[in-house]
Amino acid sequence: MTKLTVYEEFKAFYNKAYSFLMQKEAENNLALGLLNQIAESNKYENPLFILVENGSELEGVLLMTPPHHLIVSFRDGFEDFVETSRQLKEITEQRSIEIPGFIGEKNAAKRFAGIWTSGDNSSLVVHMRQRIYRLAEVKDIPISNGKFVQAEDKHQDLIANWLLGFIEDTPERSIPLEDAKKRANEMLNENSIYLWEVDGEPVSMARSARRTDKGITVNLVYTPKEHRKKGYASSVVAELSRLLLQDFDFCTLYTDLDNPTSNKIYMDIGYKPIIDSIMINV
Incomplete structure (x- = not known):
């Protein structure tokens, strides 16, 4: 019989959930990366940790960091959504x-x-139709004029404004400028933001995020409108991916399926689709 168990103690949850999610490491990069972030910091308030079990068998992992969506991951062939939903409603x-x-x-x-x-x-409202890609080797693609550099503290305001531009281009909720500056500062402290520069001027950015055991995610790919269609996004993502593959076996990323341009860019670089994901508002 399906049983949902809420874990108050993170370590106990982590030990069980992580091994389950690692069975499909690339596909579960969001949940795995989030668990690693929680293990390393206390930046998330009131997280919800739930395991879905049937006897001694682990059937699924439910993870939420409010106010974000609940991440759901079930074993292949899982069918008991009715009982899972009933118990989850009781818990919430x-x-x-x-x-x-x-x-x-x-x-x-x-x-x-x-x-x-x-x-x-x-x-139901579909918030975003997504596709998860995996990359093990960067293809030999044309690289734009310019150079690949790591962002520095002097770029904080630029990154904050580009973060707002990125959010504006997606279905994500808008955030105040001060929050964007705070997030930019956090990412700079993590040394996770990289830029493509032309004649010393930043024209595109990408970020490394959410490491797993063998992989790491590329996200926050953004080029302001005045610099688009010049290959800068392809260049910064390709070079960042090459850099990350020095330490990891593969890179992953999420794309918006309603943006065919970005999907083509990533496949040209060598990213291969592995699974379709969806964000649903209820």
Whole structure:
């Protein structure tokens, strides 16, 4: 019988959830990377840690860092979404937790979200259709004029404004400029932001994030409108991926399926699609 267990102690949850998620390391890069971030810092308030079990068998992992969507990962062939939804509703009601939506493998997340809303699929809103890519080797592609550099403290305001531009181009919730500056400072302290510069002027950026055991994610790829269609995004992502592959076996990234240009860019670099994901608001 399916049973949901809430874990108050992170280490106990981590030990069980991590090994389950590692069975599909690249596909589960979001949850795995988030678990590693939680293990290394206390930046997330009131996280929700739940395991879905059937007897001694682990069937799924549910993870949420409010106010973000609940990450759902189930074993292949899992079917007991009705009981899982029922128990999750009990847990969230008892703890006064609001779940804004779900993110996970497309088919499982859609089925779970439909049952969560009592079969009223008309109330579901697709926040973003995504595809997860994996890269093990960068193709030999043309590189734009310019050079690949690591961002420095002097770039904080630029990165903050580009972060706002990135959010504006996506379905993500907007944030105040001060919050963007804070996030830019955090990323600079992590040494995770890289730029493409032409004649000393930054024209595009990308970030390394969410390491797993053998992989790491590339995200926050952004080029301001005045510099687009010149190959700068391809160049910065290709060079960052090459750099990361010196220490990791593979890179992963998420794309917005409604943006065919970015999907083509990444495939030209060598990224290969491995799974479709979906973010659903409920």
